[in-house]
Amino acid sequence: MSKLVPFPAACLVPFLLLFFPCQARPQLVLGQYEDEAPVRTWNTLGVELAPSLACGGARTATAWDASSALVNPALLCGLPKLTVTASGSRTSASMFRYSILNTGVLSARENFTEGFYALDFGGLSFRTGDWAFALSAALLESYGRPPLDYRLNSQAGLVYSIETAQSGDLRNFNLSAARRLSRRLAAGLGVNVVSGRLERTVSENFVADGITIDDRKSQDFKGLYMSAGLSLLLSERISLAVAVRTPYAKRSDSRSLLEYRVPAAGTDIRIPASSKDEYRQPWAAGAGASWRPAEDLKVSADVWFFKWSSYSAVYFGEEKERDFSDVLRLGAGLEYISAYRLFGRAIRSPLRVGISYDPQPMKAPRSAYAYITFGTGVAFGRVRVDFAGAIGKESGSGRSLSARRGALTLTYVIGD
């Protein structure tokens, strides 16, 4: 009979918190994006915690924690007996054109850049015999945009104002299982439930006439998809993996209220609307490899295909034009582990660097981000702390957009 290993209950606290993922300051960025576009990239694939972020996002064949379940659940079999992980991040990106900005209403010469902090992952994995399981909550996508507030004043005071705001996110709840089929082969399957919300307002005020125009839209999202994968240990040093994410319908309960008010004239015109909508998310499939040329050095690489040509968006009952093409996203990274002693304790410290190439699905303008990624961390005893950063520059839109992400991940590990 195996001995149950106790672990500090405190480790569960950040995990529980993450069932209520929140953004410290919901806002954001990005240029040529529609309202439903996630911040930084359309190519959402789970969530990048510090170790994988530092390795160019390559995580199809390499696992560090329970977040692997969102990409390739088979990797759970390669994790220690128990991992509990919490992670936070800051994401920022610049954008030039969105909503009423630079589309005809308000103009700006420079890109708008904003960011948000998020506690974006909490999860655990445990392994027993040939089986491994994971449970996690993650902040998958953010839909925030930089708020706009334009005011026109005359000598007599405020004449006109217009304000816009957009916020929202999509959370992912994952339950996965994996089984070692042989000494070299493992398979895994994950069930993912997504839930989220998007809110957008445009408020306009013509002060002299006492006119207020409010346009409010909100959407509540729900969806279900599967993630699955295989992991093959070719040798002690090389492993290969493949994974797939099923297509799914992100269903939306959409509501809108357009209102024109002139209280002094008793005018209050309201145009309410509601709709059951749907965003058909594409399937994605990826392959990865991991090579350990030396005991303390590992190289990982990924390629993921996103079938964006099958994407469709139905918004308030109407299918919207989204001229998208399929995308190949690439990532590779290198991890070097150094070991030393500090205050008499054995410390292991990884150094990670990577690159990734992240093309966006829009056909016009063609747009892609190239990232340099880096990170480090410390592991002492059962605790691992990892830091990572990613700096991306966009090409194609002509606006030199940028995107950045930093992550801090804390993992508690028991067993090998």
Next chain:
Amino acid sequence: MKIRKPVLWVLLLSVGTGLPLFSGPEEPGEIISVPGTADARRALRGLDLDLLMEQDGRIFIVAGPDDLLRLSARRVPFVVETGRFAPAQPSEIRLAGGINGAYHSYKELEADLKSLETAHPSIVKLHTIGASLEGRNIYAIKISDNVDRDEEEAEVLFLGCHHAREWISVEVPFLLARRLAEGYEEDPAIKELVDRSEIWIAPLVNPDGLEYSINVYRYWRKNRRANADGTFGVDLNRNYGYMWGRDDQGSSAAPDAEDYRGVSAFSEPETRAVRELFLAGNFLAAISYHSYSQSILYPWGFADVPTDKDDLLRGLGLEMAGLIETVNGRSYACGRAASTLYVTNGDLTDWTFGVTGIPSYTFELPPVDIRHGGFFNAEDEIEGIFRENLPAMLRLVEFAIQDFAGSADNPSGLH
């Protein structure tokens, strides 16, 4: 005059319970009143109307849409009184599926126009007269007997939504198309007009702008031209070729201005589409629908000077304004565009009048001012605004038919 008891009971029951008086969402009836004069009584004979009661010297009648047209044809002035008998409790606002409520989006309009053609293939034909900058079709629906043939008949043109935010200007011409198509078999007056004319209706000249207005910014006016300086949009109703860019008062040379006229006359595919349609036909009258201000405007717009047909334009305009007022008492001002509203150059009606001399009107639909809604109309106002405009629309078609018939005998007429 006796009140028909069953009708009275229905009325009382309706008022008492708050139930709608009439069923049938598409063509609800109205309670109207006409003067209790001897002339009016004579005119009512033989119309088989549901007479409701007589009060304060007026006769109250339950009238369907066809009855209203027959009354108009007999020149019987009437006032719609339905509002006086409204249910005690206002009904809850309906949640429509579309983000723009009961108004048409581009796709909804496209579907409805196609449905109209499918349902009435013998008198309705849908034409694509061009494409917008973003690739949306610009549709014009032709309504006539022998609709596949270009007959020697009077042609009349109704246009809507040059300006994106003027949603009501899509609905009024569209509802005219529907009324003509659906009333053709049942209403002899409609049938006669349709048989003797070719009525062209393009309810949505600016589909890109309308979509932007619906989805992004409600107050958008222009089309979606990406101008060289990074701004967007050309005012389509300043882009026509007559007196285009005459001065900077009637339009603007600044691309970021609301009334930016574009880099040249007919620089926009939307106005070119209208031009090709107009020049390919032999139109004898035209109305371009806009909002707001409740006015009927005729050339010139580029300057406050009369045309050589000022009397005709004014007389016909006043007649149409009178017809509108008889429906529900709403008054539309009528006058030359430049003096009644403001100076415009490069607009549609100056161009259609300037190149052919036909009666050309800009109808500015309700409300009367910005405090009462501006470019907004409540959803439940759409039908009423259409109904009040219907007699004027039919009058213009009738005028074109008369003009066409008279032109052979009267070479000094309009043409």
